[in-house]
Amino acid sequence: MSASALLEVRDLSAHYGRVHALKPTSLLVNEGEIVTILGPNGAGKTTLLRAMLRLTPSTGQVFFKGKDITGLSTHRRAEEGIIMVQEGRGLFGQMSVRENLTLGAYTQPSGTMSMDDRLDKVFALFPRLKERINQIAGSLSGGEQQMVAVGRALMAEPKLLILDEPSLGLAPRVATEIIETLGALNRKGLGILLVEQKAPLALKLAKRVYVLSLGRIAAELPATDIKSHHDLAQYYLH
Amino acid sequence: MITLTQLIQSLVTGVGVGLIYGLVGIGFCVIYNASGIVNFAQGVFVMLGGMICHAILSKFGMPMLLAALLSIPIVAISGILIEVLVVRPMWNRGAALFAIILATLATQIMIERITILTLGDQPRSFPEFTLGGPLKIGDIAIGYQYFWIMGCGALMVGLLWLFFTRTTMGRALRACSQNRESAALLGIPVSRMLMVSFALSAALGAVAGILVTPTQFTAYNVGTPFGVNGFIAAIIGGFGNAAGALAGGILLGILQALAIVIFGAGFKNVAALTVLLLVLFIFPSGIFAGLKGKSH
Numbered sequence: 001m002s003a004s005a006l007l008e009v010r011d012l013s014a015h016y017g018r019v020h021a022l023k024p025t026s027l028l029v030n031e032g033e034i035v036t037i038l039g040p041n042g043a044g045k046t047t048l049l050r051a052m053l054r055l056t057p058s059t060g061q062v063f064f065k066g067k068d069i070t071g072l073s074t075h076r077r078a079e080e081g082i083i084m085v086q087e088g089r090g091l092f093g094q095m096s097v098r099e100n101l102t103l104g105a106y107t108q109p110s111g112t113m114s115m116d117d118r119l120d121k122v123f124a125l126f127p128r129l130k131e132r133i134n135q136i137a138g139s140l141s142g143g144e145q146q147m148v149a150v151g152r153a154l155m156a157e158p159k160l161l162i163l164d165e166p167s168l169g170l171a172p173r174v175a176t177e178i179i180e181t182l183g184a185l186n187r188k189g190l191g192i193l194l195v196e197q198k199a200p201l202a203l204k205l206a207k208r209v210y211v212l213s214l215g216r217i218a219a220e221l222p223a224t225d226i227k228s229h230h231d232l233a234q235y236y237l238h
Numbered sequence: 239m240i241t242l243t244q245l246i247q248s249l250v251t252g253v254g255v256g257l258i259y260g261l262v263g264i265g266f267c268v269i270y271n272a273s274g275i276v277n278f279a280q281g282v283f284v285m286l287g288g289m290i291c292h293a294i295l296s297k298f299g300m301p302m303l304l305a306a307l308l309s310i311p312i313v314a315i316s317g318i319l320i321e322v323l324v325v326r327p328m329w330n331r332g333a334a335l336f337a338i339i340l341a342t343l344a345t346q347i348m349i350e351r352i353t354i355l356t357l358g359d360q361p362r363s364f365p366e367f368t369l370g371g372p373l374k375i376g377d378i379a380i381g382y383q384y385f386w387i388m389g390c391g392a393l394m395v396g397l398l399w400l401f402f403t404r405t406t407m408g409r410a411l412r413a414c415s416q417n418r419e420s421a422a423l424l425g426i427p428v429s430r431m432l433m434v435s436f437a438l439s440a441a442l443g444a445v446a447g448i449l450v451t452p453t454q455f456t457a458y459n460v461g462t463p464f465g466v467n468g469f470i471a472a473i474i475g476g477f478g479n480a481a482g483a484l485a486g487g488i489l490l491g492i493l494q495a496l497a498i499v500i501f502g503a504g505f506k507n508v509a510a511l512t513v514l515l516l517v518l519f520i521f522p523s524g525i526f527a528g529l530k531g532k533s534h
């Protein structure tokens with residue numbers, strides 16, 4: 001394992017009953033790197049992420065910052081600094097934006113920074129959330145909900161941020177805004193693992209791309225090799 | 239026919255008893271929200287609250303307040319024991335929810351037997367918190383204990399509200415009830431929250447048991463009626479909705495009190511079950527279910 005490896009997944013494999021949704025899969029995210037997993041609907045992207053966070057039972061190994069975390073439960077992995085924004089955002093829909101964000105800082109010791117300062121850091125990225133702070137999260141627009149989801153994840157001061165199709169169902173302009181924010185975070189050194197179905201947006205950011213198809217990694221490419229959707233078509237048609 | 243005096247008396251006692259049902263009902267909700275489990279051992283906490291408080295009072299002659307403050311954590315620990323010894327082993331092995339629910343029912347029976355063996359099967363009571371009374375206004379006479387029930391019941395509800403909205407642990411519990419996976423992904427130890435919910439529910443039951451015992455009696459088997467009425471309160475309230483359970487409990491208490499004066503004491507449970515059936519016919523998900531604004 002290289003010294004700068006942030007997350008390393010070895011031979012992760014998961015079944016739903018008799019369906020082998022994730023064949024043994026290995027991947028690597030280095031410190032400060034932004035890596036994208038692309039793949040068509042049903043390829044096993046969500047299954048891979050769920051297995052990585054131990055939301056879904058799996059076999060294989062997961063290392064984080066050189067430490068074997070295979071035996072750790074989901075919440076202990078979060079304590080280690082791996083924070084995931086789930087597909088569908090996973091907000092606490094009946095709680096206010098403030099409560100959602102505040103819960104994001106659950107793992108953070110209260111002594112180090114005041115909650116208001118933590119919130120201000122999120123508002124700096126998503127100013128719109130400041131106006132919505134007392135609104136019930138479930139009543140926000142899709143784009144605003146995704147901002148809450150990303151903001152909540154950032155409240156945890158992640159070392160690795162994992163996002164499962166954050167642009168899903170969003171207007172292109174909003175999706176772009178969120179992806180650009182992720183780019184800015186990465187430039188400040190945050191490791192990001194981004195799962196997307198649609199290539200163009202994700203490819204703007206990524207340096208390295210895994211293409212997932214039929215439950216296995218079909219290709220690992222530098223993003224520059226994928227100039228258009230066209231180059232990916234072979235993996236999407238099956 | 240019912241007189242105005244009887245009406246007012248039954249309203250007051252009904253609200254008092256209803257608050258007790260409400261506390262038990264909230265206990266059901268707290269565990270259900272954290273886990274999806276309906277804890278049929280809920281009534282046992284009411285029984286243990288009264289029985290343990292009585293034992294402390296009679297064995298050590300402590301002041302009421304001290305005995306109550308000692309009993310509550312003891313019962314809370316019994317709740318933790320149920321979670322650790324019965325629920326968690328099944329939960330961790332992926333047992334079906336209905337199997338776990340059945341196990342809580344078995345636990346209720348076991349605890350009742352243990353109570354008979356250790357404390358005996360005789361009913362017992364302890365004095366009202368404030369001696370004297372009843373309070374008389376004209377023809378209306380209301381035992382002081384009902385004011386204690388109302389005051390302490392309201393206090394508990396206020397404390398619960400503060401706990402769930404102002405503390406990290408309370409918010410984390412609510413987070414688990416809305417989305418357990420998201421909670422875990424933020425580092426909230428979901429299984430420990432289940433333990434917290436059992437402790438909290440047990441403490442609520444204990445408070446209910448201690449408050450209500452002076453108005454009647456307690457014995458190894460009072461858990462079932464309180465459990466059933468608390469369960470009905472929670473269903474009226476839209477299961478899982480704590481405020482609804484409280485309102486449902488008060489409604490149930492008032493209706494029972496009215497049924498007793500109008501039709502006689504034998505109709506208390508008939509009234510409760512009639513209310514339950516009517517509510518389920520007309521509002522299949524509880525009268526107050528809409529207020530919670532369920533997201534799924």
Ligand SMILES: Nc1ncnc2c1ncn2[C@@H]1O[C@H](COP(=O)(O)OP(=O)(O)O)[C@@H](O)[C@H]1O
Pocket residue numbers: 016019021039040041042043044045046047048
């Ligand atoms: N809970 C589940 N039970 C059974 N099969 C599932 C479940 N979740 C996903 N699958 C199946 O596993 C495969 C991969 O799904 P998923 O990981 O959600 O793909 P993606 O996120 O790439 O769209 C699909 O064939 C899907 O139907």
Ligand SMILES: [Mg+2]
Pocket residue numbers: 045046047087164165
């Ligand atoms: Mg998916």
